[in-house]
Amino acid sequence: MKKESLKQTIQQGFAGLFHICKQELKAVFKDQGVLIFFLLVPLAYPLVYAFIYTNEVVREVPVAVIDNSNTALSRQFIRTVDASADVHIQSHCADMEEGKNLLKETRVYGILYIPESFSKDISSGKQTTVSIYCDMSGMLYYKALVLASTNASLTLNKKIQIQRMGNTTERQDEISTAPIEYEDISLFNPQDGFASFLIPAVLILIIQQTLLLGIGLSAGTARENNRFKDLVPISRQYQGTLRIVGGKSLAYFLIYALVAAYVLCLVPQLFDLVQIAQPMTLLAFVVPYILACIFFAMTCSIFIHHRESCLMIYVFTSVPLLFISGISWPGAAVPTFWKVFSWIFPSTFGINGFVRINNMGATLPEVLVEYQALWIQAIVYFFTTCIVYRRQIILSRRHAMERLRMFRLRKLVAKTSK
Known part of the structure; x- marks a missing residue:
């Protein structure tokens, strides 16, 4: 029972x-x-x-440039930044106020400011400064502009270093500019x-x-x-x-x-x-x-x-x-x-x-x-x-x-x- x-x-x-x-x-x-x-x-x-x-990364971020140096070296730096996949030089501004207005109107998302002493400092062996202003409402804009500027700076540094070394072979130039070879690999997210x-x-x-x-x-x-x-x-x-x-x-x-x-x-x-x-x-x-x-x-x-x-x-x-x-x-x-x-x-x-x-x-x-x-x-x-x-x-x-x-x-x- x-x-x-x-x-x-x-x-x-x-x-x-x-x-x-x-x-x-x-x-x-x-x-x-x-x-x-x-x-x-x-x-x-x-x-x-x-x-x-779906695009994974932000490409061709529109950026304004203020080139107070207006020299061959500063223009080369700007062209190198513009050649990157991350940044597109949208406008060349006369002063900071013009750049700020473009930023407020969201026609650009960043400003690249090159000082007047840019070429002079490099020629005299001094460290120069390039300023970056970015719309921080999107962190990816900042990332794109900083990466493009940093890579352009490294590329320009190598060329300046090779020019100052004088008569050297290509192999010597490679060793002096990059004594340690490294390869950047993003694990599990190769395209970042x-x-x-x-x-x-x-x-x-x-x-x-x-x-x-x-x-x-x-x-x-x-x-x-x-x-x-x-x-x-x-x-x-x-x-x-x-x-x-x-x-x-x-x-x-x-x-x-x-x-x-x-x-x-x-x-x-x-x-x-x-x-x-x-x-x-x-x-x-x-x-x-x-x-x-x-x-x-x-x-x-x-x-x-x-x-x-x-x-x-x-x-x-x-x-x-x-x-x-x-x-x-x-x-x-x-x-x-x-x-x-x-x-x-x-x-x-x-x-x-x-x-x-x-x-x-x-x-x-x-x-x-x-x-x-x-x-x-x-x-x-x-x-x-x-x-x-x-x-x-x-x-x-x-x-x-x-x-x-x-x-x-x-x-x-x-x-x-x-």
Whole structure:
């Protein structure tokens, strides 16, 4: 009898779990708001970001030149800068005010200022200075102008050094101007592209943020449709904590297994981004990341009482989370408080692990810290989700009992009045 009873309880539990999963999937596809965050945003956002950064690097940045020296040497320096792929000399200005006006009108993004003493200082063996003014609203403009100017300066330095050496052979010139030969190789990002650097981090962050918004919106809808503003409805299938948490999370996992395959595998392939991950390693890493994000979002959804609340709370967290992850800003430069604070979010470990697996070809043992951290987060947030949903079940029962008590009281008052 006990075995039959246990077997029946397990069967009822699984039946309830799959019923909740089915109901949650229906609710997702019926709710346009949730559908947008679960499907439309993950489908469209990666394409938008990839299209914006599809050129990888900024080329031919328009620059204004103020040549107060106006000598053959200064003109040679300007031609060398203009010959680079990064900078295009757009205008020659008479003074700094003219250059500032062009900068304000965004007709140029930088000013190259050559002083009057440029050629005189070089001829007398003194060090001269070339000043660069750049529109810092875009760091890539600054990077392009500085690299072009630095390379032009190095090239000009070599020529001046060779001229001063007198009668020497070509081999002697090579050794004197470059005693140590070096080769500049950018590992895992050979073109120094912005898309290859940033897009992988953005892709993994999109999964977490859309889950937060979609599950939060779903929770807000459930509360608004409930008479007592409870998250869990009063129903026979919604009685067990594990079946509720398991059913809802299974529905989200089924959706995001497909979303993750599209976002993390298809999008990089469409735009020819670096993708050298081993398929099984990537799969093993993504599974705990999705689970951690789902349970984290379900735990956070307890604070959402209205549909609009999740937009106000979560939308503006994307950029800070990207910074404190240690990808767009060096992790060593992140203050200790914010570094520890970032461990709350699955995206921190997800971004660092995914970039190393996808862009650097790391194996699972090489990202063991991030992999273990994601499993720990998944387990911890699973228990916090169970706790908050258990509390919601108790509140729903309490409200139902109060409602039944009030109904009986009204019925008794009606009988006594007759």
